[in-house]
Amino acid sequence: MENNRVLIADDELSVRRLLYEVARKAGYQPYLAENGLEALEKARELRPQVIILDLKMPVMDGMEAFSCIRSEQPDVAIILLTAHGSAETTVAAMKQGAFDFLTKPTNVAEVRSVLEQAFQTRHLSKTATANGLTDSTAGTTLIGKSAAIRAVYKAVGKVAPTSATVLLTGESGSGKEVFAKTIHENSPRANAPFIKVNCGALPEGLMESEFFGYEKGAFTGAVSRKPGRFELAQSGTLLLDEVGELTPFLQVKLLRVLQEKEFERVGGTQTIKADVRIIAATNRDLEDMVRRGAFREDLFYRLNVVPIYLPPLRERKEDIALFIDYFVRRFAAEANHEAPVIAPEAMEYLCNHSWPGNVRELANTLERSVIMSQGVIGLPDLLRADSEATPQYMTLALNGSLRDILHRAEKEVISRMLRAHEGNRLKTAQTLGISRRALFYKIDEYDLVASKFLEEENFEQG
Ligand SMILES: Nc1ncnc2c1ncn2[C@@H]1O[C@H](COP(=O)(O)OP(=O)(O)OP(=O)(O)O)[C@@H](O)[C@H]1O
Ligand SMILES: [Mg+2]
Structure with a gap:
């Protein structure tokens, strides 16, 4: 038998067909199973190099089949497939030694590329099975389903x-x-x-x-x-x-x-x-x-x-809506509020803002808006919450001379204030109570021009 066998286990006929075709066209020898038990039996019998395993299957679910196969055949590369790709399952599965994770609906290119990687990488994972099936992730709730953050879950797992x-x-x-x-x-x-x-x-x-x-x-x-x-x-x-x-x-x-x-x-x-x-x-x-x-x-x-x-939040915009949903509920619960509704314009603003302070900034904006809101969060509420969001505190390294420390502090304050005003120098200078000329001088002195937020500025020059 050649070393190009891939076992595909999914209870949905259409998915099996798709994966079968992708695998065959890519030059591999595909075999099929319709449930977890069948997958386990075929894995024993066929000894495939790679297995694509759906997590939600009848008779024996994918996770159970996964851990059985992992312990019997630690060298096989298992790619998990799920429509319910939560962070917890991904981290747990990667931790137990899954090779990779595909979230439905997946596409031909993605399947091909993961299959190729799986066959190429003579699977390295050895440690994980020994630990067996422990609990899934403790404590922290992780938010995000974008490709960028899923890559992080995988690496972490x-x-x-x-x-x-x-x-x-x-x-x-x-x-x-x-x-x-x-x-x-x-x-x-x-x-x-x-x-x-x-x-x-x-x-x-x-x-x-x-x-x-x-x-x-x-x-x-x-x-x-x-x-x-x-x-x-x-x-x-x-x-x-x-x-x-x-x-x-x-x-x-x-x-x-x-x-x-x-x-x-x-x-x-x-x-x-x-x-x-x-x-x-x-x-x-x-x-x-x-x-x-x-x-x-x-x-x-x-x-x-x-x-x-x-990756910064602006590079995984798909996650913003998930964060909004999570934070709004959480802050509303903490404040004993009914969770407010977010008006469409407000939603649009939240999803397209560049969030230089990333998740923390989004969370802070939402917390203020939720507390101030009366049932609905509109765009004006957000903008008000944002303008009140002048940086409250910062961490400052206390090494060096007083002069050095003050320099770093000044640089930090100016750069933050510029961000808070999305690069608008006029507003920044006004808020800081200095002339625009002084601000320009300092931007130059601290080499802030190259910063991302200034490239994006769109206001009058001079
Ligand atoms: N994927 C995520 N899921 C849930 N909460 C998140 C996620 N990413 C960030 N947060 C929340 O965002 C806030 C900022 O995260 P964290 O403190 O880990 O950032 P950081 O990268 O350490 O920032 P800094 O460089 O400023 O220290 C925290 O309140 C954290 O709970
Ligand atoms: Mg930190």
């Missing part, structure tokens, strides 16, 4: 059962922390702590003790021993948030823990083993920082083992 270091990148508010938690919750470390540390939150010296803890008497004010974040995260997961803010000194310190998997408390001599899974997150372009010499290359490679990129 694949990496979660391992201890590999993950680097989460993406703009502010795009969900880096949410996915860091999802990885932890779906990992064998789920019952151990998930600890987060903001790498730019404190001056260098304090940051070091924040990471590694200190011994009594290590410095003035160290009246008792204190454990650091690495120690608190023992056996669990440590999220190094805003990792691009690390100073060169701390980069060296961190590199050492990652390499040696051990550290000492500040002022201490005892070496402590660090059994910690590292997830790093940043909205900065670390590769560019490496090129500019602002981030150590060796540290970058230690962190960038499995990179996962969270």
